[in-house]
Amino acid sequence: MQGADDIEARLREVSSVPETLAASFSAFEVIRLAARAHEDQVPGLFAAFMTTADAAVTGREALTIAPSLGACSTAQVSGPGPAAAVDAITDDLARLGGLLSDRLTRAAALAQAPADKAACEQAADAARQIRDLMARGHDDRHLR
Amino acid sequence: MTAIFADFARPAAEHIAAAVSYLGELPGDARYGVVQQLARLTATMARYAADIPLPDEFTPAGRRQLNPRVRAALDARLAFRRAAQALNHVTDLPAYPGPDDDSPVVRHLAAAARNLAAGRDLLHTHLTPGPSGAGAGRSYWTPVITSGPVTGALLAEIAGHARTLAPWAARLSVAGPVGSAVPASALLSLHTATRWLWIAGATVEAAYRKLPPPAQAHTLLHAIPANTPPTRRPPADGEQVPELCDGITVTAERLRHAALASADQAGWSPAATSLAWRRDALAAAITSHTAEIILRALTERARHLGASPEICSQLQNAAAAMNQAWPAWRDTAHEWDTVSTGTHSSTEPAPVAEEYADLVLRAGRLAYRNPHWTPAADQASDTRDPADLACDRASIIKVAAAMHTAADAIACNGAEDREAARAAIGGFRLYKSTIVLPGSLAARHRYRPAHQERTDEILTAYDNAIQASATATTALEDLAITLNAPTAILATARRTAAENKHHRTHRPRLRPPARQPTAIPSIGRLEGTLREHHINDPSLLARASAVDDAARELLAEVTATPQRREAISSPALRNQLSAPPPRARR
Numbered sequence: 001m002q003g004a005d006d007i008e009a010r011l012r013e014v015s016s017v018p019e020t021l022a023a024s025f026s027a028f029e030v031i032r033l034a035a036r037a038h039e040d041q042v043p044g045l046f047a048a049f050m051t052t053a054d055a056a057v058t059g060r061e062a063l064t065i066a067p068s069l070g071a072c073s074t075a076q077v078s079g080p081g082p083a084a085a086v087d088a089i090t091d092d093l094a095r096l097g098g099l100l101s102d103r104l105t106r107a108a109a110l111a112q113a114p115a116d117k118a119a120c121e122q123a124a125d126a127a128r129q130i131r132d133l134m135a136r137g138h139d140d141r142h143l144r
Numbered sequence: 145m146t147a148i149f150a151d152f153a154r155p156a157a158e159h160i161a162a163a164v165s166y167l168g169e170l171p172g173d174a175r176y177g178v179v180q181q182l183a184r185l186t187a188t189m190a191r192y193a194a195d196i197p198l199p200d201e202f203t204p205a206g207r208r209q210l211n212p213r214v215r216a217a218l219d220a221r222l223a224f225r226r227a228a229q230a231l232n233h234v235t236d237l238p239a240y241p242g243p244d245d246d247s248p249v250v251r252h253l254a255a256a257a258r259n260l261a262a263g264r265d266l267l268h269t270h271l272t273p274g275p276s277g278a279g280a281g282r283s284y285w286t287p288v289i290t291s292g293p294v295t296g297a298l299l300a301e302i303a304g305h306a307r308t309l310a311p312w313a314a315r316l317s318v319a320g321p322v323g324s325a326v327p328a329s330a331l332l333s334l335h336t337a338t339r340w341l342w343i344a345g346a347t348v349e350a351a352y353r354k355l356p357p358p359a360q361a362h363t364l365l366h367a368i369p370a371n372t373p374p375t376r377r378p379p380a381d382g383e384q385v386p387e388l389c390d391g392i393t394v395t396a397e398r399l400r401h402a403a404l405a406s407a408d409q410a411g412w413s414p415a416a417t418s419l420a421w422r423r424d425a426l427a428a429a430i431t432s433h434t435a436e437i438i439l440r441a442l443t444e445r446a447r448h449l450g451a452s453p454e455i456c457s458q459l460q461n462a463a464a465a466m467n468q469a470w471p472a473w474r475d476t477a478h479e480w481d482t483v484s485t486g487t488h489s490s491t492e493p494a495p496v497a498e499e500y501a502d503l504v505l506r507a508g509r510l511a512y513r514n515p516h517w518t519p520a521a522d523q524a525s526d527t528r529d530p531a532d533l534a535c536d537r538a539s540i541i542k543v544a545a546a547m548h549t550a551a552d553a554i555a556c557n558g559a560e561d562r563e564a565a566r567a568a569i570g571g572f573r574l575y576k577s578t579i580v581l582p583g584s585l586a587a588r589h590r591y592r593p594a595h596q597e598r599t600d601e602i603l604t605a606y607d608n609a610i611q612a613s614a615t616a617t618t619a620l621e622d623l624a625i626t627l628n629a630p631t632a633i634l635a636t637a638r639r640t641a642a643e644n645k646h647h648r649t650h651r652p653r654l655r656p657p658a659r660q661p662t663a664i665p666s667i668g669r670l671e672g673t674l675r676e677h678h679i680n681d682p683s684l685l686a687r688a689s690a691v692d693d694a695a696r697e698l699l700a701e702v703t704a705t706p707q708r709r710e711a712i713s714s715p716a717l718r719n720q721l722s723a724p725p726p727r728a729r730r
Contacts, residue, residue, distance in 0.1 A: 032481065039474070043437070044526070047430045047508065047519035050477065054426050057481050058419070064591070090521050136522045 003030045004092045011099050017116055018068040020107040024123060025063045027100050031093055031130055032056035042086050052093060052133045059100070059126030066119035068111070090134045097130030146374050146397075150366035152263035153301065159256035160185075160305055164312040166249045174247035175316065179330050181253035182313055183231035185305075186337055188260045190228035192302045193221040193344070195264070195271075196295045216351030217299055220344045224306070227340035230333045260305075269371035282404050283371045284556065287641035293361035294368075294640065299348055300357055301365070307345030314338040360636055367633045373401035376498070379505045381516065385533060388510045389546035393631075395506065396546075396553035399499040403557035406496060406564075418574070420497070421561045422480035425609070427500035428554045429473035430519065432466055432613070434504075434511040435547050437527050439463035441511075442540055445530035449537060458623040459544070465616035466551070472609035473558075479602045483576050483594050485568055496557060503550060510543070545631040548620040552634060555613035562606035569599045 007027045014020045032053050039049035063069060101124050108120035163178075170178060198217055210218070270283040271290075288294055317335040374394045383391060406416065443459040508517040510533070514525035534540040568574055575591035576598055621635035670691050 036478065036481075042524075043433070044512070044524040045521055046433050047504070048521040048524060050426055050430060050474065051519045053481070054422060054477065057422065061419075061484055094521075133520050135520075136524075 004034070004096055008096055008099060011096075011103050014103060017107045017111050017120075020103050021063055021066050021069040021116070021120070024100055024104055024107075024127075025060060025069060027096060028056045028060035028063070028123070028126070031096060032060065034089060034093060038086060038089050045086060045090070048090070048133050052130050055126045055129040055133065059123040059130070062119050062122035062126060064119075066116045067113050068116050069119075087136075090136055094131050094134035094136070097127050097132075097134060100124075100127035101131055146369045146372060147266060148366065148370070149263050149266055149368040152259040152266060153366060156256045156259035156263065157301075157305070159252040159259065160308055163249050163252035163256065164308055170247070170249060170316070174250055176330075177247060177250035178253060178316060179231075179234055179334055181250055181257055182309065182334065182337070183228075183234040184257040185253060185260065185309070186224070186231050186341065187228045188257055188264065189302050189305060189344075190221075190224040192260070192264055192298065193217075193224040195267070196221065196299060197290050213296065213351050213355065216347050217295075219347045220299060220303060223340045223344035223347065224302075227306075227337040227344065230336040230340065234330050234333060256305075266370045267368065270368075284400060284404070284641065285368055285371065285637065287644040288364060288637045289368060291640050291644035293357050294365050296352070296357035297361035297365045300352055301362070303345045303348035306341040307349065310338050310341040310345060313341070361640075364633065364636055364640060367637070371401075373398045376502070379502055379509070383506070383509065383515070385510065385539065386542065388506050389542045391506045392503065392510070392546040393549045395499055395502045396549035399496055399503060399553040400556050402496040402499050403553075403560040406560065416564055416568075418480050418483065418485040418565075418568075421565055422477060423497060424500060424557060424561050425473050425477035425480065427504050428558060428609070428613070429470050429477055430504050431500075431507045431550055431554060432470035432473055432616070434507040435550060435616075436463055436466035436470060437511040438507070438533065438543060438547060439466055441528065441530040441533050442543055445534045446540055448530070449540070451537065451540070455623070455626055458619065458626055462544075462547070462616060462619040462623055465612070465619045469551075469554075469609065469612040469616045472605070472612040473554075476558075476602075476605040476609045479605045483574055483598060483602060484591065485573050486575055486591060500557075503553070507550060510546070541627045541629045544620065544623055544627060545629040548617070548624050548629070548631040548634065551613060551617045551620050552638070555610060555617050558606065558610045558613060562603065562610060565602060565606065569594075569603070574599055574602075 007023065007030050010023045011020075011027060014023050035049045035053035035056060039046055039053065104120045104124035104127055108117050108124060111117040111120055196217060198214060198221065267289055270285045313334060317331050317338055374397055376398060377391050377394050379391060380387075406420075439459060440463045443456060443463055446456050446459055505518065508519070509515060511517075511527060512525045513528050513532075514523055517523050517525060534543055565574075572593060574594040576594040617638075621632075621638065623629070624632045624635050
């Protein structure tokens with residue numbers, strides 16, 4: 001998925017709260033754009049992608065109020081790339097959601113400012129929701 | 145289960161019929177009780193008649209222009225009032241305490257009075273403000289209750305009771321054993337009241353003989369529910385198609401109630417935010433999407449079961465309409481991706497979040513094979529087999545009815561959200577994030593006020609979605625009527641309400657003539673009129689004087705507002721207001 005690898009690599013490298021906030025902000029936007037781009041592709045996953053995009057907006061809006069967000073520049077966010085296999089997209093988004101949740105939970109623990117802490121916690125909740133929405137078992141029940 | 149008007153109107157009619165079927169001689173004490181219960185019944189009927197929205201009955205000029213049915217309603221209202229006034233003092237007498245307090249006639253009349261009063265209370269739940277003062281007229285049934293056909297049906301029923309009671313009560317008022325416990329004054333009052341009940345009943349009957357209220361109006365009247373939401377029924381594991389349909393119906397009704405309640409609070413509630421509206425649009429999109437899947441399966445099943453071409457065609461139309469609705473709601477949800485009411489610290493749940501969550505789950509579990517379906521990707525499954533969705537014609541009706549209530553609730557809630565969003569736009573409470581364009585630099589600039597172009601796009605998205613959902617609802621209404629589904633009454637109610645609103649919308653409003661001071665009409669003449677007619681009863685004159693005073697106060701109040709507005713908007717005063725203060729002119 002276009003943009004996911006870059007943002008994932010960046011999330012793995014963050015060490016400070018401002019860096020985490022900036023990378024997470026961009027990650028939520030990557031997730032939103034990807035989910036929006038794929039929501040109509042498979043009717044059985046319409047609800048999953050729509051809800052994922054909604055959670056990404058919630059996470060991004062939660063970070064908007066974090067005072068430390070301005071201290072670090074954010075990355076370029078690309079629009080939706082060429083249509084990829086839906087399986088790959090859901091896997092990428094689930095992985096990214098899990099990583100986001102992990103980094104934001106850590107940042108919440110490190111944050112000094114209560115507003116940073118609250119923003120990280122709320123955004124971590126949204127990231128966990130994304131992970132849970134996109135995580136898929138691999139049985140025959142799923143639609144193709 | 146929510147009580148409906150029929151739950152009270154039918155027993156009331158049965159008790160009245162049972163009471164008047166007693167033709168024997170009543171013992172003295174029982175007669176006393178009967179007169180008291182008749183007084184209660186008459187007072188309740190008079191209140192019903194007084195509730196009916198009618199033009200001013202004391203305007204002779206307007207009266208001549210009234211159609212016969214409205215004139216009859218005015219006359220009946222007056223007759224009921226007189227009947228109630230005649231028996232007014234009877235209710236003040238000591239309660240019927242006699243040894244015959246188990247008299248079946250008294251019991252029947254008492255039960256009829258109780259049921260009629262409860263039925264009126266039920267109707268008033270749609271008309272009366274709640275304890276906070278909010279909610280007056282905030283019901284989807286209010287325009288139905290105040291519509292011409294339904295008020296006509298109500299008046300016909302009340303007048304029917306009057307016609308049933310009047311001859312029986314008349315006999316009671318003139319016959320009785322010697323030494324009866326009923327005071328002579330009470331019997332005399334009953335005699336007078338009986339005459340007025342005759343008049344009320346006969347007036348309405350005569351007016352409605354040629355053009356009675358449509359049978360549909362009586363059905364609608366009896367189907368009016370109390371304005372209280374049904375108890376929430378959270379989704380449970382393993383719900384089968386019938387339970388899922390029942391759950392959708394209950395949830396949709398709760399959603400309609402919650403939408404109205406939240407609309408009352410939209411101006412101040414911390415929960416009235418873009419987050420709530422975004423989630424509503426999301427849920428509307430998902431529910432409409434699953435509704436299309438369900439309706440397509442129903443179409444296939446109906447064809448397989450050999451349903452009429454009309455039914456198959458209407459199902460297909462409904463599915464096609466739903467195919468337009470969900471993309472419109474999806475687009476509305478997209479609009480909220482980049483516009484917000486700002487950051488929210490409120491922990492209050494969104495007003496209709498619970499209802500919408502239930503609706504999404506149940507609609508999904510009805511559409512898909514997986515009984516544990518959720519929006520999560522790992523719960524995605526194939527769609528349900530049409531034969532499993534609807535095994536027979538009755539199941540098709542049940543599922544279609546559930547989809548009908550869901551579509552209606554989505555359209556209602558969408559309209560309320562649209563109004564709330566419009567209010568937020570008007571209050572400059574919408575902000576736009578600057579990071580949004582695909583391919584743009586995602587630099588963070590918090591929020592800036594949303595431009596009008598952007599807010600117009602939001603409202604346009606809502607208009608499209610509401611219109612699409614309304615079209616789907618109309619298609620499902622047609623289907624409900626053809627199938628004679630339980631929700632056909634919802635279709636009739638909505639159309640009657642729309643008709644009533646249409647009439648009201650097109651009625652020209654009375655306004656004072658432009659640039660003319662509002663004249664205070666001649667008032668305070670009631671006491672003088674009584675004196676001119678040589679009525680010198682001090683209590684009557686005192687009441688007339690009080691009425692005159694109240695009329696003066698009321699007119700002063702209603703004329704003051706337009707006068708102030710007129711005064712402020714007059715060029716002279718406007719100039720005066722905009723001119724600099726005297727000191728500044730120097």
